Amino acid sequence: MTQGTDTNMNSRPQIKVPATYMRGGTSKGVFFNVADLPASMQAPGRVRDQVLLRVIGSPDQYGKQTDGMGGATSSTSKTVLVSQSTQADHDVDYLFGQVSIDKPVVDWSGNCGNLSAAVGPFAIAQGMLDAGRLPDNGIVEVKIWQANIAKTIVASVPIKDGEVQEIGDFELDGVTFPAAEIELAFMDPAAGDGDLFPTGNIVDDLAVEGHGVFLATMINAGIPTIFVNAADLGFSGKELQSDINSDASLLTKLEAIRLSGALQMGLANTLQEASASQHTPKLAFVAPADSYTASSGKLVDREEIDLLVRAMSMGQLHHAMMGTAAVAISVAAAVPGSLVNLACGGGNRNAVRFGHPSGTLKVGASASLVDGKWQASKAVMSRSARILMEGSVRVPASAFD
Structure with missing residues (x-):
């Protein structure tokens, strides 16, 4: 037997999970349409976290995430789950998971503002918006429920010839190539229901x-x-x-x-x-x-x-x-x-x-x-986003155990 091989456990075929690899702002992450996920991943819990860790390649004691989709930085060790919205007057729900590089942890405590820019384009590409809402050319507003912090984000996504416009002349420092501009409006941006200044003091x-x-x-x-x-x-x-x-x-x-x-x-x-x-x-x-x-x-x-x-x-x-x-x-x-x-x-x-x-x-x-x-009622900034790869990620079957 080859050293390190367990024919009973490690030889099982990998499982293909539909996924899209996207850049949003100055970050990159693996995006999933919740409807396409195996049932064990559609709800919070141990299996979902195990699978996402394995997708990204964590925990990695070498700090490289060589055996996964992560890029060994906080900006590239990210996962996103998008689903049809459970909230009235919203298009999609967006859940963000920050994957630790060296620990077996997926942190669900907050949002990623950069990847927020990619949620609208992803939802459109996945057919999650009514096609009748998309202009041949123009802007479509995608109303996003940010599930980590229970807040609304409105993304103004450019459409060209009936599809998301990804290439343009908008330059974003930290991103090498120009792209199409996406304006993001973060509504009522105080996280959760807490005070803007939780200590009660400005300083x-x-x-x-x-x-x-x-x-x-x-x-x-x-x-x-x-x-x-x-x-x-x-x-x-x-x-x-x-x-x-x-x-x-x-x-x-x-x-x-x-x-x-x-x-x-x-x-x-x-x-x-x-x-x-x-x-x-x-x-x-x-x-x-x-x-x-x-x-x-x-x-x-x-x-x-x-x-x-x-x-x-x-x-x-x-x-x-x-x-x-x-x-x-x-x-x-x-x-x-x-x-x-x-x-x-x-x-x-x-x-x-x-x-x-x-x-x-x-x-x-x-x-x-x-x-x-x-x-604060609203905060606004411009970002860009682009699909880098789409298809499936392959995950060792043991991650689903």
């Missing part, structure tokens, strides 16, 4: 054991996010991935800040509980606008932007900006006195352009003070 003192006290704006918009000043971390705000992701002690410090913020925001009761969710909350640091060279070699001039923002995702500095964190940035910028707003120079704002490691991004939001509490 808090965040005590982090072993590391000191940091000024922090902790906001519940798009995805719960903790903003701190780059200068308080000894940063300029112009950092790229190579400046941070190879420094283990620095990553440990940043994770400690994130976990302490999770406790103060009421997202967990213990540090151990907080560490179980790598996806939520996010940690970002901000600084006033300044010129820098992006990861592509492109010069970003300080006059092009309102502020600098860098964000951590799944324990690493993100190569661009998570879509959900961009929502948090836009809403926080609209609230006078927040650290994000102050980094912009203060004042009233309904849109902001920020610099991230790959370039710049413009986002808009409206926020208002109602009965003593800040509320």
